[in-house]
Amino acid sequence: MSSWLYKLGKWSSHNKFKVICAWMVLLIATLALAIALKPAFSEDMSIPDTPSEKALNVLDKEFPQGPHKGSIRVIFGAKDGEKLTSKSAQQAIEDTIKEINKDNSVKTIATPFYTGTISKDKTVAYADVNYKVAADDISDYSIKHIKNSLSVANDKGLQTELNGDMPGAKIEVGGVSEIIGVILAFVILAITFGSLLLAGLPILTAIIGLGTSLGIILIGTQVFDIASVSLSLAAMIGLAVGIDYALFIFTKHRKFLGEGLQKNESIARATGTAGSAVVFAGLTVIVALCGLTVVGIPFISTMGLTAALSVFTAVLASITLVPAVLSIIGRHAIGKSTKKNEKQHSEISFWGRFVTKNPIIIGLSGILLLIVISIPSLHMELGLPNDGMNAKDNPARKAYDLLADGFGEGFNGQLSVVADARGATGDKNKAFAEAVKEIKNLDHVKSVTPPIPNKKGDFAIITVVPATGPNDPTTKDLVKDVRNLSDKKGVDLLVTGPTAVNIDISDRLNDAIPIFAALIVGFAFILLTVVFRSLLVPLVAVVGFLLTLTATLGLSVFILQDGNLNHLFSIPQNGPILAFLPILVIGILFGLAMDYQVFLVSSMREEYIKTKNPIQAIQAGLKHNGPVVIAAGLIMIFVFSGFIFSHEGTIKAMGLALTFGVLFDAFIVRMTIIPSVMKLMGNAAWYLPKWLDKVIPNVDIEGHQLTQEIQTAEESENIQKISI
Structure with missing residues (x-):
């Protein structure tokens, strides 16, 4: 694969304008078509064959004119100390009902005084507006009409709220907090490269790849049932990995330029070596995300596949668009920090020396810290967000609270x-x-x-x-x-009903967690055994991933479920953990953890093969690829953290979990626990039985074979010149 990527990188560098134009045309075409078709998201989170789903099927069959038709509830609240039974309040409510009934799509509506839908203390009442069409077919005109009709009661001093079959969640793929996250990622890149120009290029290529994938997803809503949250998840993952993958190739290219290679040759080699690791890492993330389909839950499968698409375009942009961009900037890719790095090249990093001298203390400290953070996960409760978990100024939350005040908490869970x-x-x-x-x-x-x-x-x-x-x-x-x-x-x-559906979804997802986790852990062990040709290194990596997973869920429970630090993270209301959050965290963090494991430990293996010195191998890996992993981890953290302050509770929960998940994995597991344990294992870390060594394939993700081929070709060329 490295030889093919080497050729692709060289071709892209020589045809830079063609490649860039092709990407721009693809980006503009997909987004234009998506806008023209208008996205049609489906917020259906039902699961086939659950008891609640079977009940819904019976309702559709036996009550064709029944509850499945569109319905919006109008809620009225009296002022403090007043009653809705007063003459003026009754008149205001009746006038509002008459105004709503002017819409021809309304089938039935009655005043609360006729239906008896008024609280015992006479301060809260509601009227159900039943439409002639299904919920998804309620027109924009009808929604606008019912909202305008509320002004009749509002003008009389009544509080009015709506809930029921209102329009679904708005598309949310960016905001101020997300922009701040990208800016912080830019700062990290500027420090890493020592150049403002270079810092913006990985972000630019990542955005182009992400925009293309989002356009395809929006077009896909015309054919497939895709929830709006899938778009946000795809944006979150695609942007983060797009920047990281570009960073790896940029860094390798700068190294080759510093060694004196010609521009196009340096780009080709960077694509063939670092690009191989990028492709492998990207495929790992894609497999993990596509693995969500084995859970057998349609909306989870869709979320995994759409996120996998964004990772695929990120990989594709990294091995084609990035080489083209590098070709345009030429030798400007060498920043001011290059000479300084060259002087320090032979030195052992402080962290590498510190870890190898104190492996027991450092390793145990990291393990104990993650175990303590994991403790709250023991009382994790799964559920789905409801209107009562929104911000207090949210219209849906206001409706929820008003009904709860008048009819009790259980009224919202009928x-x-x-x-x-x-x-x-x-x-x-x-x-x-x-x-x-x-x-x-x-x-x-x-x-x-x-x-x-x-x-x-x-x-x-x-x-x-x-x-x-x-x-x-x-x-x-x-x-x-x-x-x-x-x-x-x-x-x-x-x-x-919504409450029973949510309970069934939570139960099904809870049952799927151990199965999916076992599949992921097994796949990780096999994968890393093939990559590193070792038994103990993959075992330690898998245990480290499990620590990352439990610590991430533990912190999520501590904050989201138990209500600690809610103010710090702008969480309006604590509640159960998002039912599909553990499944998503397992799939996504597995892919990202394997990224860091591959980029860090592959350089250790390369050094060990040369020197057979396990301590020197650890120090070399932390020296050469440690800073890149740190920069990549920080970029992920900043991008994901931008989603913590989203107004959408689902996105907020995912952003929080992934932010701390990357923090735990990159900085505690990969940079601390893994090298500490490997130091204690010594040469045994790289042991592989001879019979197994002959069976498993040799995967050259670092492009060592490519380097040897180039060196052999150069030596042959030099010999021919001498003979001539």
Whole structure:
């Protein structure tokens, strides 16, 4: 592969303008087409074959005019000390209802005073607006009309809020905090290269690659069900790895230029050597992200595949666009810091000397620190975000709080129970009534509505209001208790609704975590055994990854679930850990951890093969590739941290987990624990049984074979010149 990349790098450097123009055309074309088609995101996070999904299918079949039609709830709140039953408040509410009903797409709407949907203290009420079309088909005009209609009540001093089938999340791929993250990455690159010009180039190439992948993803929303959060995740990963991969090739090119190589030859060799590591590292991340499809959850698979696409374009840009850009800047790629680095080239780095002299203290300190941070993960609870976890000034949060104040926390976590009485003997209406009675007798039930049968009379809908909120553990227990009532007297109870769906998703993801983690760990061990031709080095790397994973989840629980440091990270409300966060963290951090492991330990192996001195190999790896890993880790941290301050809770949680995950892995595991343990293992670190050495393939990710081929060719050329 290194020979092919060498040729590709040389071709790209000679055809720089063609390559750059091709990328610009691709970028503009994909984004223009995406904008013209208009993105059509799907926020469906259902999982096939779960109990709640089966219940939804029954609703669609047996209640064709029922709950699956679009519905928006209008919530009214009285001023402090006043009641909605006052004459002026009643008139304001009725006038608002009349105004909303002027929309021809509205099927039914009634005042709270007719339906009885008013709180006991008469301070909160609501009216459900039922539409003639499905939720996804509610027009922009209808949304605008209902919002404008609220001004009738607002002008009378009432508080009005909306919830229900409102438009989905807005696309969020950038903001002020993300821009700050990129600026900080620019600062790191400027320090690394000693040049402001060079610092901006890896960011530029990464943005071009990222923009192309985002354009493709936006176009893909026309064909595939892609959630808006997938776009943000793809942007997060694509930008970070794009900058890092360009950094690796830039650094190698500067090294070759410093050794006196001609510009195009230096670019070709950098692409063939560092580019090989980039391709391998990128494929590792892609495999890890595509591995999310084995979980068998559609929206998780989509998130993994879209993120993998952004990594693929980052790799492609690194081995084609980066060489072209390097060719344009020529020998300006050598910054002011190059001579200083050359003088220090033969010296052992301070950190390398410190680690090899104190391996036990340093190694144990790193391990104990990560174990302590991991402790909160033992009480991790999974769930999905609800409106109550938004910022207090968020409209959805205001609606949530208003309903909770008037009707209790459980009102926002209502359960839709589908009673199937096809197997019941005798009067089915009595069977439904008996089911309602049994549900009322369960713990943590606040109220139960009378059953609403379908036309045939063999199915009925029962609404259950829990006494606790949607993310409360007792609500989860209630869902299980209702389902356990099934088959009594021939009535089967199917539970669905947003709360039940979230519980089922969390349970399915919780079951998938150990399976996916085992697959990833096994794959990592095999992969690293092939790369480093060792048994103990991969074993230590895998254990280090597990420490990174548990520490990342532990800190996430400490902050997001337990509510510590919420103010520091602008987290409006603590709650359960995002259900799919552990799965994503496993896949993404695995890929990034293998990146750092490959770039750092490959140079150690190269030195060990030359000297057979394990201590010298560790010091050489930390000296030559340690600074690059540190710079790459800092860039990742700054880019991911920009997403912590996103207004979207899902993106905020992912940004937080990935920021600290990279911090733990790059600085504690790869730069501290790994070299410390390798020092203690000595020569045994590089042991590989002879029979296994013959079986596994020889993967030359550092391009050693390419270097030998070039040296052999140069020696032959010199011999021919001498003979002539």
